[in-house]
Amino acid sequence: MSKSSVQTPERKGARRGKTTRTRGGDALPAFVAPCLATLTDAPPAGELWLHEIKLDGYRLQARITGGKTQLLTRSGLDWTARFSSLAKSLSELPVQSALVEGEAVVLTEKGVSSFSALVQALEQGRSGDMTFVAFDLLYLDGVDMRRAPLIERKDLLKAVLERAADPERLRFSAHISGSGVAVLKNACKLGLEGIVSKRADLPYRSGRIGDWLKSKCIQTDEFVIGGYVVSSVDATAIGALVLGTFEAGRFVYAGRVGTGFSHETARALWRKLQPLKRKTSAFGDSLTAAQRRGVVWAGPKLVAQIDYRAWTRDGLLRHASFKGLREDKPAAEVARPAVKH
Incomplete structure (x- = not known):
């Protein structure tokens, strides 16, 4: 069987006309802006929805052509070298050309994806520890899917x-159809981050337009580092990070995080923040004396992924924990998450 001999499985009622190969074939896109999931406080119900486990890793787009694979981040950065083992495995797929979306993860012994473990594997160049969980196919052998x-x-x-x-x-990222409430409940029992619900009947559309919804067991979001407090036991390590988000171009204070990093990580963060030190706060509003106490200000450039339980009434993070730095999203695009009710 040739590399291009995989055929679309026949399905009852499937709409086949839109995927017919055009004369000469559709061109393989250089990059497709991703479909983004909207945060919701409850997963949708109905047979039109598919529910997948929400993974805790780096979303990648695998562009496969001529026996080689290029791995692009959600903003189009080429990270092939950083995920070289995954690129090699994807290059061996039985296709001539394809565009596959998935998540690069490191799985724990319990089979749960861990962003902290992924960051550590990247820092140590251990791409062989990673798994690529594929969840969408945007192009295959001359057909724009x-x-x-x-x-x-x-x-x-x-x-x-x-x-x-x-x-x-x-x-393959397996899914369950129907009501997402039970799926989310089981995911939370297993200690997973949450689920992503997707409309089964729709084409792929870039942007955050409601075709995909995410429901979380644990709140996990990105925040920008606007400063730090030096560790009380090591002058070359951080003891806490000062966080914020951008709202209409203004940098807004979101609180501090003082847990979730080892001594080694705390020292690495201190080193990364030294070139960004500044004399004044980058936050748009004046902070209280307690919020300013002991802070070394930094330019808002680094993005951190943070776990947290909730928001306080005055809009600050509650029970926050550091998971790692994210390098696939510009700081200026990090906004406070909006929930669809």
Whole structure:
């Protein structure tokens, strides 16, 4: 069987006309802006929705052509070298050309994705510890699959991955149809981050338009570092980070995080923040004396991923914990998460 012989699985009622190969074939896109999930306080119900486990890693777009794979972040950065083992495994898929979306993760012994473990693996150059969990197929062998409904794209993606030479390294993101409430409840019991719910009948559309919704067990979001407090036991380590988000171009204070980093990580963060030190606060509003106490101000450039329980009444993070730095999102795009009710 040739590399291009994988066919779209037949499905009852499937809309096949929109995925017909055009004369000469559709051009393989250089990059597709991602479809983004909107945060919601309760998952949707109904058979039109598919529910997948929300993964805790780096979202990547695998552009496969001519037996080589380029891995791009959600903002289009080329991170192929950083995920070289995954790129090699993807290059061995039985396709001539493809555009596959997925998440690069490091799985714990319990099979749960860990962002902290992924950051550590990246810092140590251990791409062999990573797994690529594929959840969408945007292009395959001359056909632009974005015009097909999600369920067709996933059916075909599963068929491609079933023939992967490295099934442990390349995995399919399975889903459950129907009411998401029970799916979210079970995910939370297992200690997972949450779920992503997607409309099964829609084509792929870039942007945050409500086609995909995310429901969380643990609140996890990105925040920008606007300063730090030096550790009380090591002058070359941080003891806490001062966080904020951008609202209409203004840098808004969101609180501090003082847990979640080892001594080694605290020293690494201190080193990264030294070139960003500044004499004055970058926050748009004046902070209280307690909020300013002991802070070394920094230019708002570094993005941190933070776990937290809730927001206080005055809009500050409650029970926050540091998970790692994110390098795939510009600081200026980090806004306070809006919830769809």
